[in-house]
Amino acid sequence: MKPTGRDVDPLDRAFGQRVQRHRKERGRTQAELAASLGKTSSWLSQVERGVQPxxxxxxxQQIADELGVSVQQLRPDAGGSDSASRTPTAQTLSNDLDETRRLLSGHPALGTVLTPPEEDGAPPSLDSLSSDVDDLWELTHAGQLAQVSELAVQLLPLLERAVRVSPGNQQAAxxxxxxxxxxxxxxAFVRQDEADAAWVAADRAVFAAERSSNPLHVCASVFRMVQAFVRLRSLGQAEHAAQTAIRALEEQRSxxxxxxxxxxxLHLALALVRARAGGRTEAKEQISKAREIAAQIGANRNDFNLEFGPANVEIQAVSTAVDLGDAGEALDIGLGIDAVELSAERQGRLLMDLGRAHAQxxxxxxxxxxxxxxxxxAPEMIQTHQAARGAIRELVLVAGPSASRELLELADRADALD
Incomplete structure (x- = not known):
């Protein structure tokens, strides 16, 4: 229940005043800021008055990004114990990867750099570390992000140490x-919608892949970086990164x-960039190129955990069509896809985009x-993906008083009506 005018939480009132001040300093109207957030002017007005928490x-984070400030500038209590006690659901959704994020911020290599190798024992075997990395990817594909974080916090310092103290003949591996x-x-960070952390992780992946002398892993890491740039809405950077890697691969002619x-x-990633920029023809050109490559391969594969193949190309074609507002095309393509052998994440993404198409x-x-x-x-997809929550919110608004219990419960689980 929203508070009445007499019992507005002082923290919400202060937050709203900060939002209003920063908005006015940047010369933006309520309508402009609300539209960029996918909200109504009425909703933003209630936020600025403290009525809507x-x-x-x-x-x-989205509001802070639009205003060009940090979350802490808008809400200093965002990371504190009071915040945790007031909003357990939000904390549960936002904290799955927090420990890993903190680890990245401090860089897991520092302990090794400052500790002499002989004081810290021998690193785990190559086979043991390889098995752990395989597990990390399985958890990521399954969307078990809390378990991803738990394993990563243990694994990354071990890997960072191993590359520095192991024999030279093991360095590349x-x-x-x-x-x-x-x-x-x-x-994982992209799935959690933490694009800045995804960028940091992708950049470190590129560096490590270079040191391994494996150019394909460098390009696969660039693919992850493109995904982060798209979530950051840095479409120019995403375009440049994707095009650079595509040109490098085409020159190899492998x-x-x-x-x-x-x-x-990478062509699929570039299609996403073009679609987000409103380039209908350009996006479909990239999908066509990816289709030709998938036909050349002839099967669904999972090289570099990219899950590329004919089925994945069509899943991306559905997503691109929905982004461009071509709901009929999305449904025509999507209903013919057999994704049963793909990961839970890919299957969930297809169903989410089909839901968005039906909503359109x-x-x-x-x-x-x-x-x-x-x-x-893939429950976390509905909870963390802005497009999914937007579709659910739209369904509730269209249904109005006749919204079904199932729909309202889904909206509540996804926090789609905040």
């Missing part, structure tokens, strides 16, 4: 494991399935069914 961390671990974390998987994935066509029942199936397969 903003408790979800990703929404706090260890740097490759380190790159794979950072790639997994970048993918027709190995591994090289083609990376090249095709005002087919509320079909949209709800797809979104519920997506939640059953």
């Amino acid at each position: 903003v408790q979800r961390m990703d929404l706090l 260890l740097y490759l494991l380190l790159s794979r671990a950072y790639q997994a974390l970048s993918a 027709d190995s399935p591994e090289a083609l998987s990376v090249l095709g994935s 066509r005002r087919q509320g029942g079909e949209a709800l069914e797809c979104l519920l199936r997506a939640e059953a397969i």
